[in-house]
Amino acid sequence: xxxxxxxxxxxxxxxxxxxxxxxxxxxxxxxxxxxxxxxxxxxxxxxxxxxxxxxxxxxxxxxxxxxxxxxxxxxxxxxxxxxxxxxxxxxxxxxxxxxxxxxxxxxxxxxxxxxxxxxxxxxxxxxxxxxxxxxxxxxxxxxxxxxxxxxxxxxxxxxxxxxxxxxxxxxxxxxxxxxxxxxxxxxxxxxxxxxxxxxxxxxxxxxxxxxxxxxxxxxxxxxxxxxxxxxxxxxxxxxxxxxxxxxxxxxxxxxxxxxxxxxxxxxxxxxxxxxxxxxxxxxxxxxxxxxxxxxxxxxxxxxxxxxxxxxxxxxxxxxxxxxxxxxxxxxxxxxxxxxxxxxxxxxxxxxxxxxxxxxxxxxxxxxxxxxxxxxxxxxxxxxxxxxxxxxxxxxxxxxxxxxxxxxxxxxxxxxxxxxxxxxxxxxxxxxxxxxxxxxxxxxxxxxxxxxxxxxxxxxxxxxxxxxxxxxxxxxxxxxxxxxxxxxxxxxxxxxxxxxxxxxxxxxxxxxxxxxxxxxxxxxxxxxxxxxxxxxxxxxxxxxxxxxxxxxxxxxxxxxxxxxxxxxxxxxxxxxxxxxxxxxxxxxxxxxxxxxxxxxxxxxxxxxxxxxxxxxxxxxxxxxxxxxxxxxxxx
Amino acid sequence: xxxxxxxxxxxxxxxxxxxxxxxxxxxxxxxxxxxxxxxxxxxxxxxxxxxxxxxxxxxxxxxxxxxxxxxxxxxxxxxxxxxxxxxxxxxxxxxxxxxxxxxxxxxxxxxxxxxxxxxxxxxxxxxxxx
Numbered sequence: 001x002x003x004x005x006x007x008x009x010x011x012x013x014x015x016x017x018x019x020x021x022x023x024x025x026x027x028x029x030x031x032x033x034x035x036x037x038x039x040x041x042x043x044x045x046x047x048x049x050x051x052x053x054x055x056x057x058x059x060x061x062x063x064x065x066x067x068x069x070x071x072x073x074x075x076x077x078x079x080x081x082x083x084x085x086x087x088x089x090x091x092x093x094x095x096x097x098x099x100x101x102x103x104x105x106x107x108x109x110x111x112x113x114x115x116x117x118x119x120x121x122x123x124x125x126x127x128x129x130x131x132x133x134x135x136x137x138x139x140x141x142x143x144x145x146x147x148x149x150x151x152x153x154x155x156x157x158x159x160x161x162x163x164x165x166x167x168x169x170x171x172x173x174x175x176x177x178x179x180x181x182x183x184x185x186x187x188x189x190x191x192x193x194x195x196x197x198x199x200x201x202x203x204x205x206x207x208x209x210x211x212x213x214x215x216x217x218x219x220x221x222x223x224x225x226x227x228x229x230x231x232x233x234x235x236x237x238x239x240x241x242x243x244x245x246x247x248x249x250x251x252x253x254x255x256x257x258x259x260x261x262x263x264x265x266x267x268x269x270x271x272x273x274x275x276x277x278x279x280x281x282x283x284x285x286x287x288x289x290x291x292x293x294x295x296x297x298x299x300x301x302x303x304x305x306x307x308x309x310x311x312x313x314x315x316x317x318x319x320x321x322x323x324x325x326x327x328x329x330x331x332x333x334x335x336x337x338x339x340x341x342x343x344x345x346x347x348x349x350x351x352x353x354x355x356x357x358x359x360x361x362x363x364x365x366x367x368x369x370x371x372x373x374x375x376x377x378x379x380x381x382x383x384x385x386x387x388x389x390x391x392x393x394x395x396x397x398x399x400x401x402x403x404x405x406x407x408x409x410x411x412x413x414x415x416x417x418x419x420x421x422x423x424x425x426x427x428x429x430x431x432x433x434x435x436x437x438x439x440x441x442x443x444x445x446x447x448x449x450x451x452x453x454x455x456x457x458x459x460x461x462x463x464x465x466x467x468x469x470x471x472x473x474x475x476x477x478x479x480x481x482x483x484x485x486x487x488x489x490x491x492x493x494x495x496x497x498x499x500x501x502x503x504x505x506x507x508x509x510x511x512x513x514x515x516x517x518x519x520x521x522x523x524x525x526x527x528x529x530x531x532x533x534x535x536x537x538x539x540x541x542x543x544x545x546x547x548x549x550x551x552x553x554x555x556x557x558x559x560x561x562x563x564x565x566x567x568x569x570x571x572x573x574x575x576x577x578x579x580x581x582x583x584x585x586x587x588x589x590x591x592x593x594x595x596x597x598x599x600x601x602x603x604x605x606x607x608x609x610x611x612x613x614x615x616x617x618x619x620x621x622x623x624x625x626x627x628x629x630x631x632x633x634x
Numbered sequence: 635x636x637x638x639x640x641x642x643x644x645x646x647x648x649x650x651x652x653x654x655x656x657x658x659x660x661x662x663x664x665x666x667x668x669x670x671x672x673x674x675x676x677x678x679x680x681x682x683x684x685x686x687x688x689x690x691x692x693x694x695x696x697x698x699x700x701x702x703x704x705x706x707x708x709x710x711x712x713x714x715x716x717x718x719x720x721x722x723x724x725x726x727x728x729x730x731x732x733x734x735x736x737x738x739x740x741x742x743x744x745x746x747x748x749x750x751x752x753x754x755x756x757x758x759x760x761x762x763x764x
Contacts, residue, residue, distance in 0.1 A: 422723055423694055423722070423723035424723070425723070426723030426743075426744040426745060427650050427653070427723050427744060428650075428652075429744065429745045430650075430653055430721075430723070430744030430745035430746065431650055431652035431653045431656070432745075433745040433747075434652075434653060434656045434657070434660075434745065434746075434748070435652060435656055437747060437748050438656050438659060438660055438748065441748055442659075442660075442663055445663065450659070453655075454656075457652040457655070457656070460652060461652055506651075593697070593699065
């Protein structure tokens, strides 16, 4: 829309825009008014009837950044903020139509730097000498700062009214001078007018008023502000918990910000109750409960957990590192890490059995189960779980495994025994049958010497068979738990003499024996049958496991209240690895080679010694020989 | 005394002196020449030294057992064709299989009869290339 309409009046040629009535603005260079105008903070302007700037004072440049020279002759609308153009044209209309003397409005002008400034425009029509309009004159005052403050205030009030918090201002008498809508509603009132001019005591019960005056105001005076909770009263007399923040104003008044804490208190109570239930549950079960913050490594352990390891309450384990330090070194690798993870955490589940050190330094087996909690990025941040003592179960399990292993070993030994016993029995049996068949077949062709030799051989073989059968029978008695000791007074020298001539041994073996009994009259209460068995076995082993011509020594002596039998050889010895097992059923040393044997002898010897309440020990080193010592209390 | 007929010389390796002596006696009664060893090492030494026509050996013996001696003999080019008969109280088929795998020619399980012994000896000496 053109400004002003061209119907107003054509400009007079030769003196464009020269006002008639406002002589101060019809300036001559020397005119004192010019100086005044140029010094003004506001812009003094004049336009022609078309709306072109004819005159602008220097403040125009100060405010908009455009130079006066460039702006003069331009349409003033060109400098208006685009959104304001139509409105401003409308505002000038009554002036141009001469229905109003002047106009005053606020309008935004653009600045050279691309922004805008708020200007208050005060304008009126300029008339020529004939009283005809020849333009508009007026002032433009920069009100940008004021407009911004107004805007902020408006936003602030809007915010105060929008917030859920109650906001109120009180004067030095404690009377409300302002309340926002939230405050009014919170206390059950309809409008702020219901409370304005009344004191804060209106909305609290007497007890609470006394408390606030005594305690809260003291803190408020001391610190200038106070934050806490209070019990507030609604218009209908009901009360509610309130979070309250008070700040003293310089004029003695008060800013009060309050919030209805009903829900917060209720959820805190619910949380407390839930935690209390959880705590009771956690502390009353025998299993332990654990809770690890994987981001910090902080650990919570229930009393039950600590009880599992016999830890007292003050022996709190508060970090994962401390917890790991309690684990058996062999089991640590399975435990959860703070800096993840272990595939076990990727699945979110933890399920492991490991040993933990108890207060007395022993280890208990725990079954530890847990579940990881993840943050929104999928990173495990916490693990919760239980721990149960499964030491008894583990012990049974280990025992079962040990039994199984033992059973397997026994089974292998039995099959080895069958093979050995077969050989042991068949060899003398073969010797016996072969000898008898030889004697029968060749009786007419052999001489008396050969006959005697054959009969002796048959005899030896039969005795060997008999002694093996004795071993097996004695073993059976041991297994049946029937190995009783029938002790009678025995003259040891006699017993040993009988032993040395026992047909169990052949002549070559007898020649190797070096036997001493000191004193020769030594007496003891023993079972002669078991004694014979023990010594036959040890002597036979000594012969069997040493060189064919090496001596075998038997010493019988007396020591404080006991008789001692010592059998010594210089044979293959018993390796260190085998020493712990030599009394085991069917066990044979790793270095025995093809020497016949059943793995029964030493075991039965030990039982015979025990039947006498005695002890058997040995010293041996591989390749050096062995010395067995039997001590039997007399 | 005439030198022994090597084609009828038999080596007996057996740690049980009764069995060893009886076999020697039986074989000599039957016209064979017998020599005896009490363990595998001695047996191996005698075999190398005397090149018998047949070896009869126990399996379980001290020093060197029958199977180890058998292995050593089979690896000796001078002796690898000598028939070897194993004597054993072991009845487990596994042990018999092991002996035959190592190159035993035959076996006798203790106790055995004189006729069994002579039959086996006769059989292997006839079939022996020597």
